[in-house]
Amino acid sequence: MHVHPSTDRGSASDFSAAVHDAPVYVSERPAPGTESPGAQNRPPQRRDLNGLRGVAIALVVVFHIWLGRVSGGVDVFLTLSGFFFTASLLRSAQAGASLNPVTRVVRVLRRLGPPLLITLLAVAVASVFLLPRTRWADLGDQLVSGVFYYVNWQLATTANDYLAADPSVSPVQHLWSVAVQFQFYLFAIAVVFGLAWVRRRVRPDGPRSLRPRTFAVIFFAIAVVSFVYAADGVQRHQAWNYYDTGARLWEIMLGATVAAVFAARSTGPRREDSERYPRVSSTARGVLAVVGMTVIVVCGFVVDGVTDFPGPLALIPVLATLALIIAGSETAVAATLSNRFFAWVGSIAFPLYLWHWPLLIFYLAVTGKPHADVLGGLGIIAASVALAWLTVRLVERPTQSTTLTPGRIAVTTCAAIAAIAVTVGSIGWNIYIARAISAVQSSGTVVDLTHPGALELTDGIRADPADVSPPLYSAPEDLPVTTLEGCIADFETRDALSCTYGDVNAARTIVLAGSSHAEHWVTALDALGLQHGFKVVTFLKMGCPLSVDTMPMLGPNEYPDCLDWTQTVLSDVAAMAPEYVFTTATRPREDAPGDYTPTWYTSVWRQLAADGVGILGVRDTPWLAYRAIDCLADGGTATSCGIPRDDALDSVNPALASSFQLQGFSALDLSNAVCDVTVCRAEQGNVLIYRDEHHLTATYVRTLTTELGRQIGSATGWWSGP
Structure with a gap:
C-alpha cells in the first residue's frame, strides 16, 4: 500500500498548562503591589480562543472520521500552543519569577502525562485483542515513543505517512503532534528562561529578562528559518517533513512571536482591548475575525494539506488563527466562540483528541470497513466525548491540585503504572521477536525438504x-x-x-x-x-x-x-x-x-x-x-x-x-x-x-x-x- 502523510493528526491539547494561562498579553514588569517577584498578576483569559480550540477539535474529528482530508485543525493547535505557552513564559521571566526549568516541565507533565499514559495503556490492551500479532512490534515501538514524547520521529523514521484512516493505520499515529508540541515546550523554556538567566547574571540590578520585542525578533527569525526548511522539505521528502519538529516549528513560533509583540505593547495588567488596539477600529477587527474564522472552517475543503503541510500553504490556517488572536475578544466571532458550548468542547479538547483516533481505528479493524459510515461515525464521536468527559473529571482535574490530595496521588500512580506496563510490555515483545528473527537469519540456509520456498x-x-x-x-x-x-x-x-x-x-x-x-x-x-x-x-x-x-x-x-x-x-x-x-x-x-x-x-x-x-x-x-x-x-x-x-x-x-x-x-x-x-x-x-x-x-x-x-x-x- 502506497501511503501519504497523515490526515490532520495534530494534538488538541495545546498542553493544558498553557491553555489555562491563556493571556492576551504579557506584562513587562511585575504589577505594582505584588508581594514577591514570583507572584504574577495574570491578565484576563481569552475564552474565545478556548472556544476556537473547540471548533478546531470538532473539525479534526469530523475530517478524520468522514472526509479523509486535512482540516487545518492541527495547525490551529500548533499556533495557539506557541501563543499561549510562550506568553506564560515571558510573563514569568519579566516578573522576576523562578527560572527553574524543572518546575515548568513537571507542571506540563502533570497536566499532560496522566491522560496520555492512560490512553496509551488502553490502546495497548485493546490492540492485544483487536489487532493481529503482526502489528504488535511496530505498535510497541510507537507506544514507547509515545510515552517519551518522540513518536513523531518514530513515525518519520518508519515512513508512517498514511493517506487516511483505515484498519492498517496505527491507533497512536495521531500522537505525533503531542510530541512536537512537547519538544517545542522544552525548546521554548530553554530559550526564554535561558536568556533571562543570562540577563540576570550579567546585569543583576537591571531588567529581569530581555525585552519582549527582542524575543519577538528572535522568535520570528526562528520561524523564518523553519519555514524555509519546511518549504524545502515538501519538495524533498514530504513523508518525513510532515512529522519533522524542525519543519513544524515555524507554525508554533509565529504564535510565540505574536505573544511577544503583545507583551511589548502592554503597559499594565489591566489594559483593555480597546487600548491594546488603538490603531484598529472595532469594525476592522470584526472583519478580521470573520475572515479568520471562515478560512479555518473551509481550509480543509480547498487545500490538500496531506501533500502540502507544513509547507507554505500551511500559512492559510496559521495566519487565520493569528487573525483571530489579533482581532481580540470583543468581536461578534469572539462572543460566539466564548459561548458555553464551544467553551465546553474546548475544555475536553485534549482527551477528545486522544480518544477519537484509536476508537476510529479499532472500529475499522473490528468491522472490516475501509471507512466509517454515518451511524458508525456518530457512535465513535459519542464514545469519544464520553471518554473525554470522564478523563477530564477523573484524571485531569485531580492532577491540577497544587497539593498532594488522594485523587492526585491515585491518578499519578495509575499513570506511572501505565507508563511502566506499556514500556516493559512493548520492549519485551520486541525482544522476543528479535530473538525469533535472529534464529532464522543465523542459519543462513533453508531446509529444502521442509521449506523449499521458490523451489x-x-x-x-x-x-x-x-x-x-x-x-x-x-x-x-x-x-x-x-x-x-x-x-x-x-x-x-x-x-x-x-x-x-x-x-x-x-x-x-x-x-x-x-x-x-x-x-x-x-x-x-x-x-x-x-x-x-x-x-x-x-x-x-x-x-x-x-x-x-x-x-x-x-x-x-x-x-x-x-x-x-x-x-x-x-x-x-x-x-x-x-x-x-x-x-x-x-x-x-x-x-x-x-x-x-x-x-x-x-x-x-x-x-x-x-x-x-x-x-x-x-x-x-x-x-x-x-x-x-x-x-x-x-x-x-x-x-x-x-x-x-x-x-x-x-x-x-x-x-x-x-x-x-x-x-x-x-x-x-x-x-x-x-x-x-x-x-x-x-x-x-x-x-x-x-x-x-x-x-x-x-x-x-x-x-x-x-x-x-x-x-x-x-x-x-x-x-x-x-
Whole structure:
C-alpha cells in the first residue's frame, strides 16, 4: 500500500498548562503591589480562543472520521500552543519569577502525562485483542515513543505517512503532534528562561529578562528559518517533513512571536482591548475575525494539506488563527466562540483528541470497513466525548491540585503504572521477536525438504505443510544484509554509499544499484558471488530507482535527491568499470493492472551501455496493496492474501524489448519463481514471500538463489546450470 502523510493528526491539547494561562498579553514588569517577584498578576483569559480550540477539535474529528482530508485543525493547535505557552513564559521571566526549568516541565507533565499514559495503556490492551500479532512490534515501538514524547520521529523514521484512516493505520499515529508540541515546550523554556538567566547574571540590578520585542525578533527569525526548511522539505521528502519538529516549528513560533509583540505593547495588567488596539477600529477587527474564522472552517475543503503541510500553504490556517488572536475578544466571532458550548468542547479538547483516533481505528479493524459510515461515525464521536468527559473529571482535574490530595496521588500512580506496563510490555515483545528473527537469519540456509520456498515452483520440490518461515510476527525484520549493515542510503542522502559482498577478492564484479526493490536481491547475489567467484558492489537508495533524464517521484512529490544520487552512482560505476550492473527493469502501473518499463529506465541503460557496462535487468516482483502478514494473521490463506497474476504482471515481460534493442542488456524474469500460472501467493513452500506490502523476505530470496543463478549464468556465460 502506497501511503501519504497523515490526515490532520495534530494534538488538541495545546498542553493544558498553557491553555489555562491563556493571556492576551504579557506584562513587562511585575504589577505594582505584588508581594514577591514570583507572584504574577495574570491578565484576563481569552475564552474565545478556548472556544476556537473547540471548533478546531470538532473539525479534526469530523475530517478524520468522514472526509479523509486535512482540516487545518492541527495547525490551529500548533499556533495557539506557541501563543499561549510562550506568553506564560515571558510573563514569568519579566516578573522576576523562578527560572527553574524543572518546575515548568513537571507542571506540563502533570497536566499532560496522566491522560496520555492512560490512553496509551488502553490502546495497548485493546490492540492485544483487536489487532493481529503482526502489528504488535511496530505498535510497541510507537507506544514507547509515545510515552517519551518522540513518536513523531518514530513515525518519520518508519515512513508512517498514511493517506487516511483505515484498519492498517496505527491507533497512536495521531500522537505525533503531542510530541512536537512537547519538544517545542522544552525548546521554548530553554530559550526564554535561558536568556533571562543570562540577563540576570550579567546585569543583576537591571531588567529581569530581555525585552519582549527582542524575543519577538528572535522568535520570528526562528520561524523564518523553519519555514524555509519546511518549504524545502515538501519538495524533498514530504513523508518525513510532515512529522519533522524542525519543519513544524515555524507554525508554533509565529504564535510565540505574536505573544511577544503583545507583551511589548502592554503597559499594565489591566489594559483593555480597546487600548491594546488603538490603531484598529472595532469594525476592522470584526472583519478580521470573520475572515479568520471562515478560512479555518473551509481550509480543509480547498487545500490538500496531506501533500502540502507544513509547507507554505500551511500559512492559510496559521495566519487565520493569528487573525483571530489579533482581532481580540470583543468581536461578534469572539462572543460566539466564548459561548458555553464551544467553551465546553474546548475544555475536553485534549482527551477528545486522544480518544477519537484509536476508537476510529479499532472500529475499522473490528468491522472490516475501509471507512466509517454515518451511524458508525456518530457512535465513535459519542464514545469519544464520553471518554473525554470522564478523563477530564477523573484524571485531569485531580492532577491540577497544587497539593498532594488522594485523587492526585491515585491518578499519578495509575499513570506511572501505565507508563511502566506499556514500556516493559512493548520492549519485551520486541525482544522476543528479535530473538525469533535472529534464529532464522543465523542459519543462513533453508531446509529444502521442509521449506523449499521458490523451489516448489522452479524445481518441483514438494513439502508437507509446516510452520511458515519466518514467523509472521517477525517477518518485517527479515531484512537484507544491506539494511542490517546500513548499506542503503536514506531519503536525504545524495552520496553514493557503497558496500561489497560475495567474493570480495574476485576480479569479476556485478554492481547492484537502485531502490529497495533492487536491494532485496542482495541475499541471493551474495550467495552466488561466493559460489561462482564474483563480488557484488552495492549502490542503493531508499525509494530511488536509477534515473537520469526524468525527475523521480516519491509519492506525489518530486525527489531531486534521487536524481543527484543517480548521477553520482553512474559516475562511480563508469570509473569502476564492472562487468555488469544488476537493477530493476520494470515497475507496476499506477492506474492499471500489470507492469511496464519506463523510458527513464532505458535512458540509464543506454548510458551504462555507452560506458561498456552490461545490464542485468530483473523484472520487479508483484506489489500488494496491503501487508500480507496482517491478512494471514487475520485468518486469510496464502492464496486469498496474494494477488491474481494478471493484476500484477503483464503476460510478457515488458523489459524483453530492451533485450532486442540494446546491446549488452539481458532481461531476467523470476516471476515464475514467485507466482504460478494464475496467482502470486503470500506464502510458497512454507516460506513467507512478503515482509510488508511489496518487499520480499530475505528467507524467500534465499530460496530464489538457484533460479537466479541459472538466469545470471545464462546471461553472462560465467557458468552453466544453477
